[in-house]
Amino acid sequence: RKEVEQDPGPFNVPEGATVAFNCTYSNSASQSFFWYRQDCRKEPKLLMSVYSSGNEDGRFTAQLNRASQYISLLIRDSKLSDSATYLCVVRPSGGYNKLIFGAGTRLAVHP
Amino acid sequence: DGGITQSPKYLFRKEGQNVTLSCEQNLNHDAMYWYRQDPGQGLRLIYYSQIVNDFQKGDIAEGYSVSREKKESFPLTVTSAQKNPTAFYLCASSIAGGGGNEQFFGPGTRLTVL
Numbered sequence: 001r002k003e004v005e006q007d008p009g010p011f012n013v014p015e016g017a018t019v020a021f022n023c024t025y026s027n028s029a030s031q032s033f034f035w036y037r038q039d040c041r042k043e044p045k046l047l048m049s050v051y052s053s054g055n056e057d058g059r060f061t062a063q064l065n066r067a068s069q070y071i072s073l074l075i076r077d078s079k080l081s082d083s084a085t086y087l088c089v090v091r092p093s094g095g096y097n098k099l100i101f102g103a104g105t106r107l108a109v110h111p
Numbered sequence: 112d113g114g115i116t117q118s119p120k121y122l123f124r125k126e127g128q129n130v131t132l133s134c135e136q137n138l139n140h141d142a143m144y145w146y147r148q149d150p151g152q153g154l155r156l157i158y159y160s161q162i163v164n165d166f167q168k169g170d171i172a173e174g175y176s177v178s179r180e181k182k183e184s185f186p187l188t189v190t191s192a193q194k195n196p197t198a199f200y201l202c203a204s205s206i207a208g209g210g211g212n213e214q215f216f217g218p219g220t221r222l223t224v225l
Contacts, residue, residue, distance in 0.1 A: 042218065096142075098159075101153035101154040104153070
């Protein structure tokens with residue numbers, strides 16, 4: 001079983017749609033959770049951290065369910081510029097800043 | 112502008128050759144990391160360094176070597192012992208090696224073995 005699992009997609013949605021991505025992780029002791037965005041053939045960039053209480057940043061909402069070991073990302077009012085691959089990232093417990101990356105979910109927003 | 116630079120952007124290598132990928136940062140970060148990304152897979156950690164003159168193996172270190180002689184620089188050598196080196200290589204850095212410090216990535220190097 002992979003440490004971080006995501007639906008690879010692609011998710012093809014029209015502009016203005018709401019889309020949700022899910023992610024599960026296997027290590028129950030994991031401490032920190034993130035969503036990164038990666039454009040085609042570019043480097044990943046941090047989109048947002050995910051907190052236990054849930055957090056929102058404009059059109060983006062992230063949720064964490066520790067009991068089910070499940071993370072979600074909701075994008076409202078999708079824009080063409082949201083087209084990218086979204087990486088679910090988990091930091092296990094332990095000393096150094098190790099990150100475990102999911103393979104990513106591809107989103108394509110069309111006019 | 113502060114940031115991370117990687118060079119070259121594209122690299123072609125013949126089988127049996129060693130090749131060195133450059134990574135430089137001017138963010139004054141202590142920690143640096145090397146990942147590789149293959150299609151359909153998540154990033155995998157090759158090596159990391161929490162401080163100058165110190166580095167540790169990540170999950171897939173076989174066939175790779177690194178050095179950390181300066182805070183700003185963390186070059187990666189892909190040796191001929193690496194059986195499947197064609198991949199997208201990403202360098203990252205963070206303020207420190209511990210805790211949940213954000214990792215910032217360079218633009219990457221695409222290595223193709225001919």
